[in-house]
Amino acid sequence: MGARRAGAWTALGPLLWGCALALRGGMLYPREGPSRERKDLDGLWSFRADLSDSRRLGFEQQWYRRPLRESGPTLDMPVPSSFNDVGQDAQLRNFVGWVWYEREAVLPQRWTQDLGTRVVLRIGSAHYYAIVWVNGVHVAEHEGGHLPFEADISKLVQSGPLSSCRITVAINNTLTPHTLPPGTILYKTDTSKYPKGYFVQDINFDFFNYAGLHRSVILYTTPTTYIDDITVITGVDQDIGLVNYQILTQGSEHVRLEVRLLDAEGREVARGTGGQGQLQVPAAHLWWPYLMHEHPAYLYSLEVSMTAQMDAGPVSDFYALPVGIRTVAVTESQFLINGKPFYFHGVNKHEDADVRGKGFDWPLLVKDFNLLRWLGANAFRTSHYPYAEEVMQLCDRQGVVVIDECPGVGIVLPQSFGNASLQHHLRVMEELVRRDKNHPAVVMWSVANEPSSFLKPAGYYLKTVIAHTKALDPTRPVTYVTNSNYAADLGAPYVDVICVNSYYSWYHDYGHLEVVQLQLRTQFESWYRTYQKPIIQSEYGAETIAGFHEDPPLMFSEEYQKSLLEQYHLVLDQKRKEYVVGELIWNFADFMTNQSPQRALGNKKGIFTRQRQPKSAAFLLRDRYWKLANETRYHRSVAKSQCLGNSPFTL
Ligand code: GCB
Numbered sequence: 001m002g003a004r005r006a007g008a009w010t011a012l013g014p015l016l017w018g019c020a021l022a023l024r025g026g027m028l029y030p031r032e033g034p035s036r037e038r039k040d041l042d043g044l045w046s047f048r049a050d051l052s053d054s055r056r057l058g059f060e061q062q063w064y065r066r067p068l069r070e071s072g073p074t075l076d077m078p079v080p081s082s083f084n085d086v087g088q089d090a091q092l093r094n095f096v097g098w099v100w101y102e103r104e105a106v107l108p109q110r111w112t113q114d115l116g117t118r119v120v121l122r123i124g125s126a127h128y129y130a131i132v133w134v135n136g137v138h139v140a141e142h143e144g145g146h147l148p149f150e151a152d153i154s155k156l157v158q159s160g161p162l163s164s165c166r167i168t169v170a171i172n173n174t175l176t177p178h179t180l181p182p183g184t185i186l187y188k189t190d191t192s193k194y195p196k197g198y199f200v201q202d203i204n205f206d207f208f209n210y211a212g213l214h215r216s217v218i219l220y221t222t223p224t225t226y227i228d229d230i231t232v233i234t235g236v237d238q239d240i241g242l243v244n245y246q247i248l249t250q251g252s253e254h255v256r257l258e259v260r261l262l263d264a265e266g267r268e269v270a271r272g273t274g275g276q277g278q279l280q281v282p283a284a285h286l287w288w289p290y291l292m293h294e295h296p297a298y299l300y301s302l303e304v305s306m307t308a309q310m311d312a313g314p315v316s317d318f319y320a321l322p323v324g325i326r327t328v329a330v331t332e333s334q335f336l337i338n339g340k341p342f343y344f345h346g347v348n349k350h351e352d353a354d355v356r357g358k359g360f361d362w363p364l365l366v367k368d369f370n371l372l373r374w375l376g377a378n379a380f381r382t383s384h385y386p387y388a389e390e391v392m393q394l395c396d397r398q399g400v401v402v403i404d405e406c407p408g409v410g411i412v413l414p415q416s417f418g419n420a421s422l423q424h425h426l427r428v429m430e431e432l433v434r435r436d437k438n439h440p441a442v443v444m445w446s447v448a449n450e451p452s453s454f455l456k457p458a459g460y461y462l463k464t465v466i467a468h469t470k471a472l473d474p475t476r477p478v479t480y481v482t483n484s485n486y487a488a489d490l491g492a493p494y495v496d497v498i499c500v501n502s503y504y505s506w507y508h509d510y511g512h513l514e515v516v517q518l519q520l521r522t523q524f525e526s527w528y529r530t531y532q533k534p535i536i537q538s539e540y541g542a543e544t545i546a547g548f549h550e551d552p553p554l555m556f557s558e559e560y561q562k563s564l565l566e567q568y569h570l571v572l573d574q575k576r577k578e579y580v581v582g583e584l585i586w587n588f589a590d591f592m593t594n595q596s597p598q599r600a601l602g603n604k605k606g607i608f609t610r611q612r613q614p615k616s617a618a619f620l621l622r623d624r625y626w627k628l629a630n631e632t633r634y635h636r637s638v639a640k641s642q643c644l645g646n647s648p649f650t651l
Contacts, residue, residue: 023430026229026248027148028319029389030122030220035317037108038220041167045103045213047077053197055097055172064133064168068102077101079217080124082210082357096185096201101169101213111221112157116312118222119157122150124215124388126171127358128179133168143424144180145214146385146407147431154224173211174201180407180428181205181384182416205384205410205449206603207350208592210357215388225251225308226317232302232438233475234325236338241284241325246276247304252315255308261323262301269300286338287324287440290399291378291629297399299324299440322396324440330477330496332532333579337401337443344401344536344582345628346379347372347607351387352591354610360388367612368588369394375607375618376625381481381538381584384409384449386432395441402441403499403538403584406432408448408465408480417457425461426468433472445469448480450501453491462491481538485523487530497581498527501539505564511555516567524575535575536582540568541605546590546615558616561607565617569624585621 032038046068050058058064063071077083079101084093111119123130127145131138140151157165175183183203188194203209228250235242249255261270261279270279285298299322306317329336336342349368351358365388372380379401382391386406395402406428411417429447436442447465451458462480469478477496482489485502492498504519505512527535542561550557565585572583590606593599602610607618 023427023434025150025250027150027431027435028227028229028321029393030120030218031319033318033320035226036220036222036319037111038218039105039107041103041105041217041219042079043103044076045079045101046074047083047102048072048074048100049083049092049095050098050100051091051095058098058100058170063100064138064170065136067104067166068100068168074102077212078356078359079103079213080215080356080361081212081359082127082214083212084208084210085355085357096174096199098170098172099212101171102166103217104164104166105219106164107157107219109163111219112163115158116224116310116315117154117158118152118224118226119154120150120220120222121153121167122148122218122220123169123213124148124217124360126169126213127173127209127211128175129172131170134165135162136166136168144407144428144431145211146387147428147435148215148389167217169213169217171211171213173209175203175209177413177415178418178420178424180421180425181410182413182421183209183410184413203410203594204412206593207352207384208357208594208602210352210592212357212359214351214358215360223251223315223317225249225255225306225310225315227304227306227319229434230302230304230319230321230438232321232323234323234327234440236284236286236325236327239283241281241286243270243279243281243300243302243323243325244277245272245279245302247306248275249306249317252308252310255306258305260303260305262303264298264300266301281325284325287326287396288399289337289342289378289401290373291376292337292340292342292399292632297324297397299396321438322393323438324396326440328443328476330534333534333581335443335477335497335534335581342401342443342581343576343628343632344379344403344584345625346377346381346401346582346584347375347588348381348383348539348584348586349387349588350383350591351385352589352610357592360390362390364612365391365394369398369400371588371608371612372400373398375622376629378625378629379403379582379584380588381405381446383481383539383587386436389435392436392439392441396439400441401443402439403444403446403479404432404436404439404442405446405449405481408451411448411451413452414455414457417451417455417461422461422464425465429465429469430472433469437473442476444477444479444497445473446479446481446499450481450483451491453480453482453484453489456490459490463494466491466494479536483539485519487526492527492531496533498531498533498535499538500527500535501586502537503540503542505567506542506555513553513560513563513567516564517571520568520571521575524571524580528579532579534579534581536584537568537572537580538582538584539586540583541565541586543604544606544615544617545600545604546609546613556604561605561615561617562620565620
């Protein structure tokens, strides 16, 4: 077994940060502290969809200039939430175009009067294109849901006697061939069939294009001279943990920086000064996935203190970043975490639930993590877009490994491989890496799902996105997920790990479970013969209506889903001894899709229903995952009961 690529991600050093992001500014998660305050703007916002034919009435009438209620009727809209499923109005559920959100925020006096305070508006996710005004003044524009963006609004809120501000957000969910994910607006011009001006949004991905303010909108403060970004890259030398850090500040050239690394008990284990350096932690506790070690998910805290002497007096800022010390590497046939082989046995998820759509929801998050632990899943892929930061934080804390995917799903049209799309894709990878680079749980980036990788321009496109991602973060492997069954794939030469989706005896030879083993074996063998890279079965599964039973198994019954999984597992059990390094079921839970004759109220390949109740396959998978966990040589035998989902854990 070669170690061709091993080590590429463990060669650590401050030089690494030569390849800075083109993006300006960091995107540190807003945390309260001695120098920072935070105000969440979750709750009810005023809302209106622009139903005008052109969808541009809101701009023509400048709805952002005055309170929204003054330009017409408004609805109460919860934030965070998708707007689609909270109402009874079919037109709003399927609406395509601009919607308008507005909310008044009352600000503490210090925020509006202390000119040494910087006030920032942060939007966790606005899908898809957003324009933001504060008190009628344009402050930000952002393309792409799933990733946060910010605006410094200090000048606006500190310019007068006001103690509140009006935040207006216009959001457009239209997808074009150059958005990520792409889509096409189809105009139906045959007036014998469609009314004048009729159009529909066409997409090439299999989940509902929920839209709105999907994550929290937050106001937070920092001093005007402040810690803007922190990058941490960890390594291990014998038993010494290495924490390489780089800190960027804004507001003054002359700042003093001190860093302290505290262990989980709050004891200082290392300290340093300056904007970059390396901390060494003797006898370090490594960050391990939760089924791989008896003390998994160990987190240190990197406390960064900044002081500066300004004309107006001394300024200080403080930020505490959770840090997990771990390494990731791949060989020709293994995926290594801390130098030990790691086998992904987990799920693909969606941010999706009844009523709230893609809106972030704490109870749902905790339920899902309890189900993951019940299942014995050690990993998931953020199919098909970046998930909320709170999800990533919980993965760090619980030791659940993540393949972090960008919204590059449904890239199938030739025009979606052109330069406009490519430049946007590169930028999205920058935003994703900037946001998630410090999460130990993230072990690999996925730049796309099932692009038409056989089209000629796809080779250059994928090569460029992968190379860019590696330059942004040389510490993690990069992949994209393919569905080409027999290795003829223009992007595969550039990935570090082959991730392949296949649906034998579902989309192909449906009903014929007897061919699964042969076809799956052929799949693995042809991919490995061509590329000699580790392979993850990144999707497999079967549509199943909970409560449908047929024995012998028939499609859509719980028995068929179970049998199909069992056929896959027989081959996976052979190939995981060679070069297959993971299996991720499609899907964790049923989820909503566009309406189509192939989908009965959404995609039903979940092993849990959309309401998170188990189908029979969940029990099968649970037995398998715990068996796999207990086979891992590098941890003590763990009883299922030790990790039951009903054990309370602190957040
Ligand atoms: C896939 C896609 C996923 C679909 C799934 C299916 O290959 O990656 O987004 O939902 O198949 O169920 O068809």
